[in-house]
Amino acid sequence: MQETTMKRLALGLGSLVLVLALLVGIPAALLFLAGNPFPSGDELSRALSTPDYGGEFLVGTLLPLIAWVAWATFALGFLVELPGHIRGIPSPHLPGLGLQQLWAAALIGAIVVMLTGVGALAGSTAGSPASAPASVSVSQSGTGATFGSTQAHGGTGAGSTDSAAVSIDTTVEAAPAAPIAAAPTYVVQPGDSLWRIAEQHLGSGERFAEIAGLNLGVAQGDGHSLTAENWLNAGWVLTLPADAAVPAAPEAATPAEHVVVEGDTLWDLAADAYGDGTRYPEIVAASAAVVQPDGATITDPNLIQPGETVNLPGVGAPTPDAVAGTAAASPVAEGVPVGATIEAASPTVTPAVAAPVDASAGVEANAAGAAAFSHTAPAHTTGGIGAVLAVGLLGLLALRRAGQRGRREFGRRIALPTAEASTLELELRAVENRMGLDDIDHALRYLAVWAEDTGRTLPSIEAIRLADDDITLYLSGTDPLPRPFRTEAVPANVLPANSTTAWTIDRAALPGVERVPQPPYPAFVTLGQDQAGAHILVDLERLGTLGVTGPLELRLGVLTAIAAELATSRRSEIRVTLVGAADDLATALASPRLRHVPDVATLLAHPAGDALAAETPEIVILALAQPLSDRQRAALAARSARLGIVQSGSTARAAAAPDRAPWTLNVDDIGAARLLPVGLSLAPQLLGAAECTRLIELFRSTAAHSVTGPEWARQMGAAGVGGAGSTGTAEAADVGASGAPWIRLLGPVEVIGARGVEPRGTAGGAELFRLPWATELVAFFTVHRTASAVDVQTALWPADLPTGLAAQQNRNALTNETRAWLGDSTDDEPYLPVVGADGLRLHPDVQSDWDVWRQLLGDDVTLTTTATLVSALRLVTGEPLSGLPTNHFVWAEPLREEITGAVLDAADELAARARISGDADSAALAASARGLVEPVPLVEPAALVEPVETR
Template sequence: MIAIIAAPPTALWHFRSAYLPDHLPSMSEVAEWLTSEDTGQVFLLLLVGAGFVAWLQLVIAIALEAVARLRGATVPRLPGFAWAHRIAAALVLCVLTGTAAEAAEPTGDGTPSTHVVIPGDSLTKIAAGELGSAARYQEIYDLNRGARQPDGRSLQNPGLLRPGWVLRLPHDSDCEEVVVRPGQTLTQIAREQLSDARRYREIFDLNRERPQPTGHRLDDPDAIHPGDVLRIPRPPKPAAGGGGAPSAAVFVRGPESCQTTEPPAPPPVPVQPPKPPDVRTPAPLSTAMTPAVEDGSSIALTSVGGVLAAGLLTLLAVRLRRAQRRRRPGYRIRPREPGPLEQALHAAAQPATVGDLDLALRTFAGHHKGDLPRLRAVKIDSEGIRLQLTEASEPSEPFVESGPAEWKLNPSASLDGDDVPPPYPALVSLGHTMNRDLVLIDLREAGVVTLAGGRDAIEAVVLAMAWDLAAAPWAARTRVTLVAVGRMSAERHPGRIRYAAGWDEAIAGLEPQPNRPQVLLSAIPLSEDVTQRLLQCGPDAVVAAHHPDVLLPGAWCLDVRGPRTAVEDLGVDVELQRLSPEQLDELVAALADADDPVEVVADEYRNVPPEESGVPEPLAARGPTVSVRPRPLTPAAPSLLLLGPVRLVGADPQAVEGKKLNRLTELAASLSLDPGVTADEISRRLGTDAQPWSAATRQGYISRLRTWLGRDENDELYVPNVDARHGGYRMAGSFTSDWQAFRDLAQRGLAERECVVEHLQEALELVRGTPFANVPPGRYAWSSWLQREMLDAIVDVAHTLADACQKAGDLVAARRATMRGLLAEPLSELLYRDLLRIEYRAGNHTGVRETADKLTVLAVSLDVELDEETTALVGVLLARRP
């Protein structure tokens, strides 16, 4: 490849005298050349110019291909560069795979068994297709974890593969693979690799319809392209000592079996009574995002899409937030370790994309005139959001036409549909394509979907659909009924999911309501009688197990037994979204913990008083009894401000590059709040689990922070060098933060049952807003538990100070304390109840009503229910005038 890039310009410059004049021609000389008889020099110059342009196109194509391969991104296609793109793809793939094959070559006499990753590959797909069982993905992961790849990276996350990587496979293979080079044919490859050109048909049969790195599927033995990766039966190993001639193709892989097999036809699924729910013991889960396959193995964690992941995380967050609002003063919610499912949800969640899709559809419904077009599917890929319609229609904002009956979201469009009802409330995630594009379908358009396969596989798909609908923002008014499956799911989320033991109960419970779609999801098949009854009561959509004897014209039929499912109505293969029994157990347990959390006493806040009960006695307001000297917010020495928008003060922000300021501030916060943190922990926190900081990046930022902050008044570094005494990275003791000062003041103020008001007031003066208020999405994720502790501590201090000031008759100071606490935690019903009592004691009936109205508006805007205690107090205080 280096020769292709360097040789042509070198040769052109070396032989320039053959086609270029030895001096700069004048305009008259140029005119004479163009008007006189050509001696061949002008033609040669034009020929060289055309060659130079072609060489430049090839170099550009190679550069684009190499960068895209290394980044795992889609290769941009330039107009007029098609020939160059094809050659570049073959050259780059050969270089990458050849380099990796050399690095992975064993020391013995065996041929390495490896696999080149192509777009859309996953460990389970590789294991299922090449080792015969998706359950063997762990063997591939263990064999390749940490091994350096052609792009310099290594496999660290089983859910993240990059095109061009070369993975070693277990040495039990019957096949190898070759990379097709320019000019090769199947006959030539068969002759070179199998010593028999007539065996080209075997190669074609093994690779028929197999996706290729060049973007096509092999469906013609005469249509192979440079860069294609073809399976080749492995030649028998010599009995002793022999050696074959070197091959013209590059060996890169060897799957376990080279026999092509057709999937068996779906077995008949008899109509049977619903199976009673069984109690399963949660098993240890793997964090890999892998599909469930019915081959006798049990794969714990299955594929979850971004919509379901974001929805479930939001649901958990709402439940936990409600629990935090209801905790008792001086107590803390016992933290819960996230399980494998929750970790996988964080990796797969796409909250921004889900929000964009919801708002885009609402915006479209608000702008569209007339009947809404029928939506068949939605595809979310790296290029954005696409709608696939049943028939061509004129697009409306914010969508533009991108193909026949296809619209694409205009990324620059304004999304203003917040108050518009969702137009497609039965949109549900189906799964991922081979390129990891998420596919959603409109169940109301599909009408009836049947699932062919075993009971366990059907349940996994049905439960994923149920929770997807229960968590999606556009399906808030959709009523989901689970038939003969998912009782625990319905009990844990009754507002969106209903359980029915069988079809009779499900049909009897149907309550058609305007703008409230009814969707039935079942693990048992439909019968003729049930089908007729459903036609009469008219639910919007039904998903059920397949029955070969029940004729359902127009129904979609999906085979759920394998790792991928052909969706004929969309013309794509999809890795269906599933929730395994282990995942469901973890989800239900997490929701149960959030609904009924365990509270433990917080030692530092042991003397926080309990909430007052009963109707407060009126009290004449008095003036302030204590004056508080505000602490300076910008100290001379470097310090962190965390109780509000995050800032690093006391250091010159002009001394560092603007784009590095936020990262350096986060690094300082991490070292300050968690002293002794290891190098690997820093890399994961400041990077991601999938792409942590490299050692060079980490050391560069630490060194830059050390230089920026400098030394304290004792000539000690604010960022000390790591040694045995320190035992990890940390900030010097002279580096302070407002959170540290708050804790010190709160501890002194709460040391005795009779609190020291001055210390608590000084602590609250440090609060400027919600802790970490200005951090961008995806940053400071490591501090979420600490943010929760800060909020709880601020609420406890504000409540304690308000209680002490009320007892002292200083209602002005009490009011100021609650307002300062609400500045940090605007959802604290405890502080709102304190404020209601303060206004009532002051005889401010208008203030009581305004506080109650503000609390009600806040609850409605956040879609949360007020505590019974809050509602009762508001009712009592409004009914009485002090």
């Protein structure tokens, strides 16, 4: 391996030097030696009329010009090839420059390989993203086929496969019906690229195009196929050119089983079994379908439990996902007969005969792998915004956009933020945990009702831990809590320091609340997530003072996040004063409960307010380096009987509670902090400078003027159902008339008319939640009719990397289950066909009610007949793209706003006509549609925003 690396480095450095010499050295030398080679008029006339006895014209003019032309052709070929390598796209062919482009491609490829360490970028035709190198498995298959008419640049044409017999010890017996020669195959491993495969088995990475040409569009066992982007999925079986150097395939050994014991890790198991811990993905793949004692399967390589069973494939044996020569995985084109029979002359080689694969084989082949589908919503954004803060920010953003819609003119749409701000919004929607916040509010209100009914005081809760399945309250005393809360001992190093008991309640077992009291405990705020991913909240009013230490940038990030969460919280009875930082954020949020002052003197100069204000909790967030003096603290305490202080820097022991150690959040890094004095490790919640800037832009966009709307609809992707300006007819609103499945987007999202089995698990657990994901996938494809695997990954799981084993398993399992759910059309084509050269796509017969809406109304509702307006508005059944759990449709906010604006315009148009004609039914329909698409936000508007103009 080291020798190969050094060879690659030497080749890359040599190529780099040669490129510099050719592109820079040659013109420099020509300028130095020959100067300006272009002759003057007199020199040209003399050269044509007088013999060049001394060779002056030849050496000084003609040869330099030839050299300049040669240099220019190479430079042009280099410039043409360079973007293809950088962007991973085919390079155009320039007539007469084939040799120059070939030389340039070789030099650029060597330099790229040296810089990346692996074949991350392919040659002149396309790029092949690559990850870490992994072990390979090559086998011999008896499959040969014709794959259409695709021709690859720089390689063997893929119009047919003229593969000769591979030089290994096998005998090929051609069946009389169809004599087809055996073709060598390769099983893709995690981290592979076409360049790397070609480099290892064809002798040159530049021959990757030959492999691409042989496999482009060929259905694989997971239902996908190679596309022009050249992404590879582990487990694919690729056909190689006939001259590929391949070893004989070993017989697949039965994997050994290992029962996990305390202290085991997959890395250690791989190191023990193979001598290489990096081969743990082979164990993951081999164990994906193993049902564990609790009925689940291993989906997280970082989490295995004692008692679970894992499979250890034999050293050198292919893993279950990388077995070559099986019928489900062999790349056979549909409809091509395979009649070759291969007999092994050596007992160690037994290639299998592949049979044609029908359209549903991918679903059946991946039935076991489908159980690997799993997804957990991220606990925070890239910058550190947690789930609770995300809920508050998105709730306030919804109110701002409701005001935007109220101010917009007829036929226009609200302005949406810039690309960077939109990316933050997408992250917030992927992170928000609205249900978790609802459950916390429910539990605390239940305690408030219980305390009122029993005459008790509210329990002294210092902290809350919000986990996926339960909520734990940490009390500073021994107050008992009612059932179904259960008491638990507080483990060591679990907050809070002065708690004597912890009370836990299952989120699924929260009891009903007979009445809704005022929200208790208004000063709870998130500090971060513990090592298990649970959110930790503390009551700033109860703590009195919280210090934040660490680097200045991180301290400000924590303080700003606390201010933003309190300012956007649903709890209205709180005042927040931010001293010395983030004044632009306070202005952008424009929350009446949040104010900014430059220093403590200005804060104390403000009047204290009336008695009612004095009873309202006030949280003062000090972003100043100078701590409060005793006199300033006393002055603040006199202003409010319910005061909490969060300050930058450590805090002194409170005079009112000298026996209590002060609470301090010590932030060491962006993902590491410790809450003292308990020593609890946290990933701190942060709102750093970069995310704060994007957040400000996000909220500023809500004050922008409206924009023209039809362009948005065109940018969402054509669905192929009607044209712009179509007036339609009342009868055209028959969605699903073709008999194909269709999906409702103009209300609670639902797929109607699917012909297969819903993607639900047969037992409890996470498998029961596959249906929302499958529904969202169908909705995504009705809007974006074609998409790559990366597009799907980015839309449905924006916080996850689009590459890697887990991402691949999720995409494949969800796509295959959705394909089986939708079923096949009358011409036996799946409604969600397997991936082709243009990526994943949806059958053209599958529509949405939004497609039909656009077909009916076109771009100008004023030109639409009243009957058609009525038909269109009857399609509206609720708030657009609603009805699915939180964290779904994070990609669809522009579409949601376009649908909302379109329905409001149509409703206004119908209402105006109804007023003129006196049609009460049409007026009622218009009012109903307007109310359905623009419901009252589920927060207390008066607590968060000033009154906004309503339409």
